[in-house]
Amino acid sequence: MGYTLNYSVIFNNLGFFIEGAIATLQLAMTSILLGLLLGILGALGRTSGNRILNSVAVAYVEFFRNTPFLIQLFFFYFGFSSVGLRMTSWQAAVLALAINFGAYSTEIVRAGIEGIGKGQIEAGMALGLNKMQIFRRIVLVPALGNIYPSLVSQIVIAILFTSVVSQISAEELTFVGSYLQSRTFRSFEIYFFISLLYLVIVWIVKLSAYLIQRRFFGFMRYVR
Amino acid sequence: MQDFTLTNITYSLLLATRWTIVLSLIAFAGGGLVGFLLMLMRISPLTWVRVPSVVYIEFFQGTPLIMQLFLVFFGISVLFQINLSAWEAATIALTTYTSAFLADIWRGSIEAIPSGQWEAARALGLNYFKQLRRIILPQAVKMSVPPTVGFAVQVVKGTSLASVIGFVELTRSAASISNVTFQPFLVFSIAAVIYFCLCFPLSLLSKRLESQFVFE
Numbered sequence: 298m299g300y301t302l303n304y305s306v307i308f309n310n311l312g313f314f315i316e317g318a319i320a321t322l323q324l325a326m327t328s329i330l331l332g333l334l335l336g337i338l339g340a341l342g343r344t345s346g347n348r349i350l351n352s353v354a355v356a357y358v359e360f361f362r363n364t365p366f367l368i369q370l371f372f373f374y375f376g377f378s379s380v381g382l383r384m385t386s387w388q389a390a391v392l393a394l395a396i397n398f399g400a401y402s403t404e405i406v407r408a409g410i411e412g413i414g415k416g417q418i419e420a421g422m423a424l425g426l427n428k429m430q431i432f433r434r435i436v437l438v439p440a441l442g443n444i445y446p447s448l449v450s451q452i453v454i455a456i457l458f459t460s461v462v463s464q465i466s467a468e469e470l471t472f473v474g475s476y477l478q479s480r481t482f483r484s485f486e487i488y489f490f491i492s493l494l495y496l497v498i499v500w501i502v503k504l505s506a507y508l509i510q511r512r513f514f515g516f517m518r519y520v521r
Numbered sequence: 522m523q524d525f526t527l528t529n530i531t532y533s534l535l536l537a538t539r540w541t542i543v544l545s546l547i548a549f550a551g552g553g554l555v556g557f558l559l560m561l562m563r564i565s566p567l568t569w570v571r572v573p574s575v576v577y578i579e580f581f582q583g584t585p586l587i588m589q590l591f592l593v594f595f596g597i598s599v600l601f602q603i604n605l606s607a608w609e610a611a612t613i614a615l616t617t618y619t620s621a622f623l624a625d626i627w628r629g630s631i632e633a634i635p636s637g638q639w640e641a642a643r644a645l646g647l648n649y650f651k652q653l654r655r656i657i658l659p660q661a662v663k664m665s666v667p668p669t670v671g672f673a674v675q676v677v678k679g680t681s682l683a684s685v686i687g688f689v690e691l692t693r694s695a696a697s698i699s700n701v702t703f704q705p706f707l708v709f710s711i712a713a714v715i716y717f718c719l720c721f722p723l724s725l726l727s728k729r730l731e732s733q734f735v736f737e
Contacts, residue, residue, distance in 0.1 A: 300599050300601075300602060302600075359724070360713075360717065362674075362720075362724065363674065363678075363717050363720035364678070364713045364717050364720070365679075365681035365682075365692065365716055366678070366681075367682060367684065367692055368695070368709055368712055368716060369713070371695070371705065371709050372705075372706075372709040372710070375709065376705045376706040376709050377706070378705075379703070379705045379706050380706050457583075457584065457585040457586070458585070459585075460585035460587045460588060461585070461587055463587070471585065471587060471588065474588075474591070475591075478591075478595065482599070484591070484595035484596050484599055485592070485595070485597070485600045488588055488591045488592045488595065489592065489596065491588060492580070492588045492589075492592060495583065495584045495585060495588065496579075496580065496584055499583040500583070
């Protein structure tokens, strides 16, 4: 008896899949924005010249980049709740994803900041710009342009990693798949379809990233 | 008998670490082999050779590793009516995952070789494979070592996801021990430290190789 593919399970549960995909996008967006904030703070610590701030940032980055995300997630969800800090699975998921993304983006943002020549900052001072203006116009925007490609690939990785939070029963796309699989046993159809949904999400993100790059950092091509 | 001391927990976790290491080595060796073939296909001048590798790389880089594990473990076993063990499924999924990324890393180093090198090799009368083997690869390999070592860290961390299909390695055994001892904070901390000891030296090595390369 061979196995015949039956995709009706997809069509019958399309609503579930869409809800799951939206949840995944919400999860990704929240945690990436929070993580980016952490990354900027971390990068400021790394480049501050203050030895203590620098070591704290280094420890943060190296610890979270050299341990698996699943362990970090379990640590936040099960570990913290055992010492009295209870979180819902969704909160733990956002926290773990944000902190993980923050570690990666710290290094990316730092590379961007260090890529800005000292002479440029001095030129800004000579023009009489204040500290905030120098940071925004001379450090931040060109640095963003420099780091944009690596940031986008890290964002794509972060989106794919949201699937891991299904393991603490946070209800996103992968969780929907496991739930439907356990009820219908149509595992190949369901997981294949979900893989395609992730692929589509990734493509949309990459395409919009390309369009944004052309719109906002297009000027940088001429600088190089 | 149910006496879990700190030493006990650490010892059990270290025993499970063996399987993390074995799975990482298998995935890296298998992924390297498949990845090399994929890379050859990817840089081929022939479209019909190139397209399958592009699709393969795009699929495995654009979908979550967890989904690939599910597809192999649950999907393939119902589709072909064969029972894959967690071992086999984890090996297959991690190999395909690793190969897609390594192929892309290596393609990058090959494309970084100036095209003049290809042209010079052709001018010497070498055929395509000789150009590749004698002129291009020796230069590209040097360049590809740091990112390859860096990716090894991702592979070690990736093996933790094999726990979701029931493969007993470090993460799985940490989860089971924490279920019995009710000490998730302690158990996952130890597991994290063990992973860190596996991954951090690789990260350092990758960074050092990279800086050596720059100063050369």
